[in-house]
Every structure is written in structure tokens, then in C-alpha cells.
Amino acid sequence: MVDKINPTSLSVQSLTSNFKPGALPVSSTDQTGVASTSFEDALQAQLGRPSTVRLSAHAQRRLSNHNIxxxxxxxxxxxxxxxxxxxxxxxxxxxxxxxxxLVVNIQNRVVVTAVDADRRKENVFTNIDSVVLM
Incomplete structure (x- = not known):
């Protein structure tokens, strides 16, 4: 049996009962002396991903082998x-x-492989779900 929610029974306490103080990282204090964190720090903490794109060892080798x-x-x-x-x-x-x-794992923000213009003509790219033209 599913209970229906009665809007008159909702309260601030019931809506915030799952709130855990200090769940977000604290990185600095603002001018009032109250601890604060930047939006990006909080977002990155919640998403659990790095903020910059990294090159895999394979991609680094590809770039250096072709003097890119x-x-x-x-x-x-x-x-x-x-x-x-x-x-x-x-x-x-x-x-x-x-x-x-560049084939990039978006969730991990890692360049998996890199192909220059000459070799790109010879390749088929598989296991991708999108293409970004820059």
C-alpha cells in the first residue's frame, strides 16, 4: 500500500531531516568569518571527479611519438x-x-588516445557516443 503525501503535513523539519551539516568541504572563510566553500569545490566534491583533463600514458606516447x-x-x-x-x-x-x-573518457576526464591528421584518415573510431568539433 502506498501512502499519499498530505501537503499540509510537510514541515521544514521533515524536509531537512536528512540534511547532514558539514557534508560539503570547507575551503576558506568569507569576510564575516563564516566558513564557506567555492561552488566549484563543492561541485567537484559531490561529483567526485577531477577538475582538469589528464592524458593517459598511451595518449602521452602518441603525442610525443608524433612530435605534437x-x-x-x-x-x-x-x-x-x-x-x-x-x-x-x-x-x-x-x-x-x-x-x-582525441578519444576522451568524459566521466574520468582522461584522454584515452590521440591521433594526428595523417593517421586519422586510416582509423575507425569505435566505442564513442559523441563527437565534439572544436
Whole structure:
């Protein structure tokens, strides 16, 4: 048997009874001296994922073997592409940036493999659920 909820019986206490003080990490204090945390810190703590994209050992080898440098501007664009894919619910995404094709595990924020323009023509990309063009 399922009980129906009576809206008149709801109270602040019943709605907040599962609230656990201190569940979010505290990273600083604001001007009033009250402990606070940034939204990003709280979000990252709740999601349990790192805030930056990392390269797997395989992807690092691929980039270095083909003398491909991956600088700050590319890292920012990659981060933006990963955020776009994550916002759409992607799990494994092919990100096409300039002359690079990167397969990225969106949930773990890890570049699984990297393929340059010459080798990209010879490949079939499998096990991806989205493509991001940057």
C-alpha cells in the first residue's frame, strides 16, 4: 500500500531531516568569518571527479611519438570540449581539434588516445557516443 503525501503535513523539519551539516568541504572563510566553500569545490566534491583533463600514458606516447605539442591554449579548448560533452551526458567522446583527434573518457576526464591528421584518415573510431568539433 502506498501512502499519499498530505501537503499540509510537510514541515521544514521533515524536509531537512536528512540534511547532514558539514557534508560539503570547507575551503576558506568569507569576510564575516563564516566558513564557506567555492561552488566549484563543492561541485567537484559531490561529483567526485577531477577538475582538469589528464592524458593517459598511451595518449602521452602518441603525442610525443608524433612530435605534437599540447600547450595551454589547446588544454583550455580541450577542457571546454569535455565540459560540452559532459553537459550532454556523454561517456566516451571523440574530440576533433585542429589536426588532432582525441578519444576522451568524459566521466574520468582522461584522454584515452590521440591521433594526428595523417593517421586519422586510416582509423575507425569505435566505442564513442559523441563527437565534439572544436
Amino acid at each position: 605539442t599540447f600547450g595551454g591554449e589547446e588544454a583550455v579548448r580541450l577542457e571546454q570540449a569535455v565540459e560540452k560533452a559532459a553537459s550532454k551526458g556523454s561517456r566516451e567522446s571523440l574530440i576533433l581539434m585542429d589536426d588532432l583527434a
